[in-house]
Amino acid sequence: MRHGRRLALDQVTFQARPGQVSAVVGGDGAGRSTLLRCLGGALAPSSGTVRRPEQRDIGYLPASSGTYPDLTVAENLAFRAAAYRLPAAVAAERSGAFLARAGLTAARDRLAGRLSGGMRQKLGVVAAMLTSPALLVLDEPTTGVDPVSRADLWSLIARAAADGAAVVVATSYLDEAERAAHVLVLDAGTQLAVGTPDQIVAAMPGGLRISDTVPPDADRPRAWRRAGRWRIWDPGGTADGERAQPDLQDAVTVGILGRELAAAGVGER
């Protein structure tokens, strides 16, 4: 996928399965939004294939809000239901159930533009899943959202998957990605890792050491701070010291670090 001359996504392969939550993680500029826009139908790839359900069977929440600020919460959902010709009784039943799950029942008559960021994101997800889409694509619904609203959002996401949807969620929180059945890690538009969280951790190259003191200069570029201690990545995995059992956050950090070190090594920039 290209934006002008810049390659935003380079040969990424990704599958979303029914009844399963897939997470797409990566930092700013990693290509998450570009991938989700391809899946959501807002962008066509420059090369390669995207196979997905027809548009009316996709619920897509873009990173920029997917709600109408001048309509109330209830009106936003009624409008969506009407656009998809959802029978009134079904729309009312599903709206009520999802709003209750999202903790938004008391906010039914508030304008969407007056909601807090977390409430607006919850409304966006409720609207996207209202029509029981086969594919639900959510672009960073939880970024900047407080932990309580994040839990509500994940309750909605679990409900959509339990009801059979293939759910794709972009997130910058690795503890959320750890809860997904399938994870794609993007960095600078390329695929850094893919698989279950356990597979990604198992595929991490080299080993990790833990140190309580600032690592020596030779180790410093491969070291980072976590939970008040230092983690040191040994690409060969052979150095002596206290070993750390890596988790998804470590594996993703190592992936990004490896890229950075390789780029610095060839004198890029």
Place this chain on the structure above:
Amino acid sequence: MASRTGMAGAGDRVMGGVLAECVAVSRRFGGFTAVDGVDLTIGPGEVVGLLGANGAGKTTLIRMLLGLLPASAGQVRLFGGPPSRQARRRLGYMPQGLGLYDDLTPAENLAFTAAVFGAGRPAAAGAEAPPPEVAPPAAVRYGRELVGDLPLGVQRRVAFAAALQHHPDLLILDEPTSGVDPLARARLWETIAAAAEAGAGVLVTTHYLDEAEECGRLVIMADGRVVAEGSAAEITGGRRVCVVEADSWAAALDALEAAGLPAALAGRTLRVPGASLAEVRRALGSLPARVSEAAATLEERFFELTLPAGR
């Protein structure tokens, strides 16, 4: 490591090792109490994490510490006195919105904030080069570009440098790491830790509960009050949750929800806080599933502490 010490004589430059202090501080807006009798201290070298949902009172508390909002009751003291303009010069603040000028370059932003905060101290653009942690490679690499045109991650590093460059005694950081990749987050925490090791006190809010372990002490707020204080391990205590591994997690979720037990999906397992093994087994009925117990995460403990019963 700073320890919590009692109040020393008021008017000391730094009271008994306390940089900032709230004593029974409340703030009301009309009939609404945003902050309700909060006690909080931040000492030199301490990293204090302030956690809470939106509306818990974190931002109101920070605004009182910054001297932008008077307390309705109680005492706010900054460096031993009321939060004054003079006291604010010893403070570095990174707001949620970053607080940068979009139409200035990174270097111009740094020079401007240096001039505002650091009367008599060398500005970033001055003859004396700023220390390396203050001039992020980004500020050099993107020298001629306007901040508004830069990637968010780069803007965040510039805002962080702006808050740090006058070597403040107290750093107040409101969600410094939102939306940043894990390596960049680790690098920001290294800088925060280095500032604390050099003696600064740090108050930081975050929505990433896994970052709470970077803080020496956590303060959890709900409905304007402090509901827990201590290290992550102290707050989590020995709490347990039930873990359900079912052949069909979706069917197990339906059964648990029908029994009024909210469950969180984790991979293909479900975590059920606040319920006994027997309750969970009863809710699952004849569904094929293994039920076990595991240590609660800080996040699960956080919900228990902050959510009103019945949600």
